[in-house]
Every structure is written in C-alpha cells, then in structure tokens.
Amino acid sequence: MTRLDFTQPPFDVLSSSERESIKKQTQIRYLAKNEALTAEDNNYFYVVLKGRIQQTLNGEELHDFAATNFSNDWFDARKQPTNEFNSISSIDQINSEAAANLSLHQPHNAAYAYRYQYHAVEDSLLLQVNSEAIDKLSVQNRHIRKLLSGELAERMQAYSERSQSSTAAQHLNYSLNQSIVGNQAESQQLMLQPVTAIRMLEVHTISETATLFEAAMTMTKAGLKHVLVKRTPTIERHPTRSHQSNLGILTDADICRAVSEQVDMSTALCRDYAKFKLHTISHQQDISEALLTMIRYRVHRLPVLDENEEVIGVLGQSDLLAFLSHHSQLLSLQIEQANSIEGLKQPVESIGQYIRTQHNNGIKIGVISRIVQALNAHVFAKLWRLIVPDMVYENTCIIVMGSEGRGEQIMRTDQDNALIIRNGFSDPNLADYAETFNQTLADMGYPLCEGNIMMTNPLWRQPLNRFKSEVSTWFSQKEPEHAIWLSSLLDASYVCGDERLLEGLRKHLQIAHRSADPMFVRSFAQAALQFGEINQWWKKFVPLIGKPMPQDIDLKKAGIFPLVHGIRALALENDIFEATSTKDRLQQLAHLGVITPKRAETLNEALEFFMARRLDIALATDNKLAREVDPAMLSALERDLLKECLNVVKSFKNELRQRYQLDIA
Incomplete structure (x- = not known):
C-alpha cells in the first residue's frame, strides 16, 4: 500500500473533504536499513507503510513503529521528550541531596535538551504528511485533535469514543460530525x-x-x-x-x-x-x-x-x-432482599452480566470497578449476616484487601479478606463461621486466595490488639511476607460489622509507621521495580519476518502492579491511610503537592487503560485470570496507547528510583 488507508486510525475519522485535502499533502519516503531521519525530516508526521522504524533517545531503544498485516503504526516526529524528573517532589529524609543536585545541574529547558531519533531497522516505506496539514486538521476536527494529542487523557477519551461508536454503528462510516452518538x-x-x-x-x-x-x-x-x-x-x-x-x-x-x-x-x-x-x-x-x-x-x-x-x-x-x-441499584435491592444463601446466588451471578453490559456500553472502567466493589461488599455483608448470630456480627468487622479493597478488581479473581474481633469477645464457632463464609464465596465464584489471605487463616482472624501487634512486627520486615501482608492491609476497605475496629487498626498502622525505621518506605517501594522493563515489546512482531516469538505482555506485571504499589508507597510515606484506592491516593498526593494534578491524571489514565484491556481479555476468553495481551492483535491506536502507557510506567519507575535512591550502587 502506497497511500493513506482511510479505514484505519487516525485518518478513518476524516470527512470526505478532509480526506481529499490530506491526500494532496503526502509523499512517499524510502529509508534504507539503518538510515535515520534528519533534523529537517523531524518536522513531519509519518505512517509506516512497510518495514520498521525504531525510536531512540540518547542511544536507548524506546519504541518500534511497524507495518503489519493488521494495521500501520504512525508517529509525529515533531513530538519531543518532556521533563519527567519533577513530577514527584523530593523526599526530605531520603533524597534531599539528590534533589539539590538535580536543581543545580538541570536547566529549566531540560525538556528540550534531548531529541528523539528515528532510524529504519530494515528497508522501510513511509508516508510523509505535511505537518501544517495535520495542524489544520487538528484545529478543524476535535476527533483528530484528540487522537493525535500529546495528552494521554485526551487520547484515551478519543479511544473510548471510537469504541462506543463502533459498538453502536459497526458498519457505518465514522465521520466527524456530531450526529453519530450511540447509546x-x-x-x-x-x-x-x-x-x-x-x-x-x-x-x-x-x-x-x-x-x-x-x-x-x-x-x-x-x-x-x-x-x-x-x-x-x-x-x-x-x-x-x-x-x-x-x-x-x-x-x-x-x-x-x-x-x-x-x-x-x-x-x-x-x-x-x-x-x-x-x-x-x-x-x-x-x-x-x-x-x-x-x-x-x-x-x-x-x-x-x-x-x-x-x-x-x-x-x-x-x-x-x-x-x-x-440496574445496579436493582441488584443491590435483590441482594438486600435475599433471605438465604441460595437466594443470594442469583444477584451474584447478575453482577458478572452487569460488568459485561457496562463495559460494552463504554462506561469508564474506574466507575464500573467502584460500583462492583460496592455490590461485592453488599454480597459479603449479607452473607455474613446469614451465617452468624447478631452477637458475632456486632462484635466483629469484616474487611476486604488487595484489589478488592482498592475497588480495582473487576472480575472475581480471588478472595482477600480478614476478620477483626473486638478485644475480649470470643465465640467457639468463629473458625467454623469463617470456613463457611470463605467456602460459600468460593462456591459462588469468588476463588479462594492462593496466598491464604482469608479469615480461615488464624493470622487474618484475630482480636484487634493481636492485629496491632502483628502490624508492628511487619514494619520490621523480618520476613519476606511482611511487606506483602502490610500492602494488603494498607488497601483494607470496610465491609460490615463494627467499623470502629477497622478505624482502630488503621490508626495503629499510622502510629507503627511513624515509629518504624525512617528508611522503611525506601525498601517498601523497591517492590515496584521487581519486574523488568517492557520497552521492547514490539519484538512480538518479529514472527512476521520469520524470527522467534517472545512472550505476550503481562499487563499486571508490566503496568498495573508497578503503578499500584509505587503509588501505595508514596501514600504511606505521606501518611495517607484513609484513601485506599489508587485514584483517591493520587488525588491526595496531588493535594499535598507531592505530584502535580496533571501527573496524577496521567498515572490514573494509564492504570485504567491496563485494567480495561485486562477486562477485554477476560470477557473475550471467559478466563477471569487472563492478563496477557498479544500486541499483534491490537489496532494501531491500541498499540499506540499501550506504548504510551508503558512509557508512563517506565518514567514513573524512574521517578521512584530517583526519589528513594533505588538501584543505586
């Protein structure tokens, strides 16, 4: 193909007149293997028609833009790196010296000190588009402006709008007028x-x-x-x-x-x-x-x-x-009206259908996840009510942790729960109640936790004072599991019973943290870096030219976990304990001036993109644990967003390294 394909993004959103106009502003460019774009060439927009183009910065390989059997990547060579170093403000106790050196040696125009370089990995054909024509289209057309925006939030919005429109009118021509707006x-x-x-x-x-x-x-x-x-x-x-x-x-x-x-x-x-x-x-x-x-x-x-x-x-x-x-409120009413465990199973089954419907309707993943968290909590509370006598209910508190506690678990992956018992209260049947609770949830489709973070485990079924003693021990990090358990508890969210028990435990978390080694948060944050960088994922496409195939991208390891845990560490450092969701933590961090509001929005958009793609996989395969994505099966727009979100993760991990002086010999 040696012309623009108007059936693919970003140009599939152009009107007929805009298509004719852009055709006149293009020309074919040939780059031989290892040939690079010149400084003058960097003033254009490119679509890869054949071959592969590699983007580098200071000799480091960043991304590849390729032409595949499915779609053609594009890039705006005018886009240059921005300064990521000041997105997170410096830490006083740990990194004040590094921050001082940064301010002394980094000029205000550091964002322009480096430029991206582009060269052909193999003989390649590019469609070179006049940058003035692209700018003119962006002014005229809000869809093209969002698709090519330098702001991740705008591009995410454009992707969401496209997904909604394709679902509502799959076979219609996607024009830029506002008449096509689906349900x-x-x-x-x-x-x-x-x-x-x-x-x-x-x-x-x-x-x-x-x-x-x-x-x-x-x-x-x-x-x-x-x-x-x-x-x-x-x-x-x-x-x-x-x-x-x-x-x-x-x-x-x-x-x-x-x-x-x-x-x-x-x-x-x-x-x-x-x-x-x-x-x-x-x-x-x-x-x-x-x-x-x-x-x-x-x-x-x-x-x-x-x-x-x-x-x-x-x-x-x-x-x-x-x-x-x-019908989410209807589900809530059905849960409330259930008078037996058997009667509770039907609304639980309906939650899965609700997730699928809302996702297909284009509702933002963050909205769906928080509503599902509330519905699940309602199920857990009702189940506990059906199992235990009033005296037990009033003297205990059920909490959920991990992704369920943060309100970021969409599909039912596993249980992470605990039972806090009022000091001095006892019931000989508590272990049996806990066993019935966890096993019934498993029968309903909430899998048992492989890490055994459930109330059937005596460690997670204790009086408040014993929980407090455990927490103080965990801050010493004498065992590898301590950081994992502490991470779970930091995400704890109330379900039912006496909420004051959770409030007391959360208050002790704050006290124990203040009494811990000042360097604790540094070692705690290290876990966010435990998985390697995914900055050469485009090599997934090498089978197209007869080379071995590497693994698919693990969305949890490459994107979700580094963001969630890194933000959790920042929240812990800044005494943020009431906010347990990643979004709420980001808002609190921005309010305190630890990160900028714009950076908080970008990190949240990247997290929700990974969550949405994981849900796509789960719904398409009926595998609730699915989390690996095949880049070759994504559209050019989805690959572009995936690259951008992986780049956000990479820059965030670099910010953590700088802030906590991690991986420094």
Whole structure:
C-alpha cells in the first residue's frame, strides 16, 4: 500500500473533504536499513507503510513503529521528550541531596535538551504528511485533535469514543460530525454529569424537638416521604462535623414504626426516631459517585451540599434510577432482599452480566470497578449476616484487601479478606463461621486466595490488639511476607460489622509507621521495580519476518502492579491511610503537592487503560485470570496507547528510583 488507508486510525475519522485535502499533502519516503531521519525530516508526521522504524533517545531503544498485516503504526516526529524528573517532589529524609543536585545541574529547558531519533531497522516505506496539514486538521476536527494529542487523557477519551461508536454503528462510516452518538456514549455522559443535573427534592427541615405529628404534617404538605431533622450542636456531637452528627432524616417508615409502638404522636419527639450521621454528597460530584454511595451504604436519599456545606436539595433513589435507567441499584435491592444463601446466588451471578453490559456500553472502567466493589461488599455483608448470630456480627468487622479493597478488581479473581474481633469477645464457632463464609464465596465464584489471605487463616482472624501487634512486627520486615501482608492491609476497605475496629487498626498502622525505621518506605517501594522493563515489546512482531516469538505482555506485571504499589508507597510515606484506592491516593498526593494534578491524571489514565484491556481479555476468553495481551492483535491506536502507557510506567519507575535512591550502587 502506497497511500493513506482511510479505514484505519487516525485518518478513518476524516470527512470526505478532509480526506481529499490530506491526500494532496503526502509523499512517499524510502529509508534504507539503518538510515535515520534528519533534523529537517523531524518536522513531519509519518505512517509506516512497510518495514520498521525504531525510536531512540540518547542511544536507548524506546519504541518500534511497524507495518503489519493488521494495521500501520504512525508517529509525529515533531513530538519531543518532556521533563519527567519533577513530577514527584523530593523526599526530605531520603533524597534531599539528590534533589539539590538535580536543581543545580538541570536547566529549566531540560525538556528540550534531548531529541528523539528515528532510524529504519530494515528497508522501510513511509508516508510523509505535511505537518501544517495535520495542524489544520487538528484545529478543524476535535476527533483528530484528540487522537493525535500529546495528552494521554485526551487520547484515551478519543479511544473510548471510537469504541462506543463502533459498538453502536459497526458498519457505518465514522465521520466527524456530531450526529453519530450511540447509546453507549449517552450512558457514559450521564454517569459523568454533576448530581445537580437530576431534579432534586425540596429541602424541608424541622427541629429535633418537633413532634412526630408536626413532622407528618410537614411531609404531607410538601408531598414528601421524608423530612430533615436539625439538632443543636454540642461538644459531644462533634460540632465541627455538623452534617455527620447534627443533621438527621425522618422517613415515613419511621412514622409507621412509631404508630406500631402506639406512641402519642402529639408528644413523641422527632429526635427519638430520626436517623442521624447522614451520608451526603457534594454538588460538584458526578452521578456515578451518587450511585456508588447509595449502593455502598444502602440508602435511598442523599442530601446534596453546596460549597458552604449547606443542604441545597435531596437526591432521591427513584429520580436517580429514572435518570440513569441502569440496574445496579436493582441488584443491590435483590441482594438486600435475599433471605438465604441460595437466594443470594442469583444477584451474584447478575453482577458478572452487569460488568459485561457496562463495559460494552463504554462506561469508564474506574466507575464500573467502584460500583462492583460496592455490590461485592453488599454480597459479603449479607452473607455474613446469614451465617452468624447478631452477637458475632456486632462484635466483629469484616474487611476486604488487595484489589478488592482498592475497588480495582473487576472480575472475581480471588478472595482477600480478614476478620477483626473486638478485644475480649470470643465465640467457639468463629473458625467454623469463617470456613463457611470463605467456602460459600468460593462456591459462588469468588476463588479462594492462593496466598491464604482469608479469615480461615488464624493470622487474618484475630482480636484487634493481636492485629496491632502483628502490624508492628511487619514494619520490621523480618520476613519476606511482611511487606506483602502490610500492602494488603494498607488497601483494607470496610465491609460490615463494627467499623470502629477497622478505624482502630488503621490508626495503629499510622502510629507503627511513624515509629518504624525512617528508611522503611525506601525498601517498601523497591517492590515496584521487581519486574523488568517492557520497552521492547514490539519484538512480538518479529514472527512476521520469520524470527522467534517472545512472550505476550503481562499487563499486571508490566503496568498495573508497578503503578499500584509505587503509588501505595508514596501514600504511606505521606501518611495517607484513609484513601485506599489508587485514584483517591493520587488525588491526595496531588493535594499535598507531592505530584502535580496533571501527573496524577496521567498515572490514573494509564492504570485504567491496563485494567480495561485486562477486562477485554477476560470477557473475550471467559478466563477471569487472563492478563496477557498479544500486541499483534491490537489496532494501531491500541498499540499506540499501550506504548504510551508503558512509557508512563517506565518514567514513573524512574521517578521512584530517583526519589528513594533505588538501584543505586
């Protein structure tokens, strides 16, 4: 082929007139083996028609751009390396000297001190495109602008839009006008709208000393099934947390309960029947967060707060469901209504179908994973309720850890759970309850943990004080397993029971870390570098020219684990314990100035790309443990994004090396 293929990205998004225009701005270039592009040649955009072009920086091989039987890679030779060294601010105790040397010896224009070089690995044909024509198209066409953007987030968005459109209209010509927008794109847009996009219920507030009769009259007059209850702040009620402890809600169910108790409605006070410590949501949060909160905490109404922490409306469950027309909340209701273990199996099975549907609909992987985390937690809590008596439930706390705790486990890979027991409480059947819990989950499709990080293991079924003692030992890292166990516990998320037990353990984690060797975090971060670099993955294509075939890319080792653990180490260093998801940790790190907001966004986009591709493999093969991707089977756009995300991982690992002085002789 010696011309542009308008059926492949990035030029398959061009309109007819734009295609005719770009045709006039191209010419064929031939590069003999080992011949390099000159400095003048670096001012063009290229599509590889035949052969392979290698990109290097200071003699280091970075990427290959190849023509295959499936698609043709492209590259913009004008793109130059950016300065990655300052993405993470320097560490005082460990790396202050290195940071000082960096600032002395690295000029402000260091980003321009190096240039990428390109040479032919074999005889190659390139289609050279005038850079001015590319720039003109980028101005006219938002799709081409996003596809060729230097920002990973924009290119990810472009990829998502293409995936949605191809699913909705697989055989239609992909044009740049905005008339082709599938249902999948609409679902994604709805989930990312602010909560204020949904009609909210009016705010009606009464005093805690009002009678139930007055409350019923207010609800009837307003046509509502609830009323907010305000009580006077006191020191005991934490006056600085007014919307957690001093704002309550009284519902029609509470009125019915009072009637069944035959109380005098004209004298009974609202404060005796209202529920306080409400779950609320900010007006700036998106609808996916509201849905997640309702599922996680099994609530039907969410007061919406403005920037001054004042209630501006109440978001009702029915209004949210009508707006979204999704069935995750229905699954939550089915789980809640299950009155036997057998009855719990059907909604558990439906969770897998929900994942497939939402992924096919183009919903962002981060949104899906957090909703699935909430649904799984609801399953675990319900199962524990069905197994143990009330006394056990009230004196224990179930937590999940690892990817489940972080809200980043999409498919049911394995169980990582623990049982924290209140000090002084005992029950002779706890081991049997734990065995029933873990085995029932395994029967439902949640595999047992190969590392035995489950409550059937006595190590993960202990009173709070014993857990604290174990944690203090783990910070000494006397055994190789200690860092693994500590990593799991740092990701812990509450499921059910007495949440104060987890809060106590989390507080001890912070104390134990502060008392540990100052160099602990350095050795802890080292694990992020344990897997080798994947910077020559393009050699997967050598079978096309008759050479041996290497392994596929392990997405977990090459991308997910280095990002997750490196960010976990940064969070530990900066005393971030409440945030357990990688996204939340990145936001906290950006808030503290440890990394820039832009860098946080890039790292999260790369992580979600790896997670989404892993889910693609799992859904296509029905193998929940699948994590290896064959680059030869990816489109040119997917390969481009994979290369970019692997490059993000590589630069992040270099940042960790610099920050903690790792791998330094």
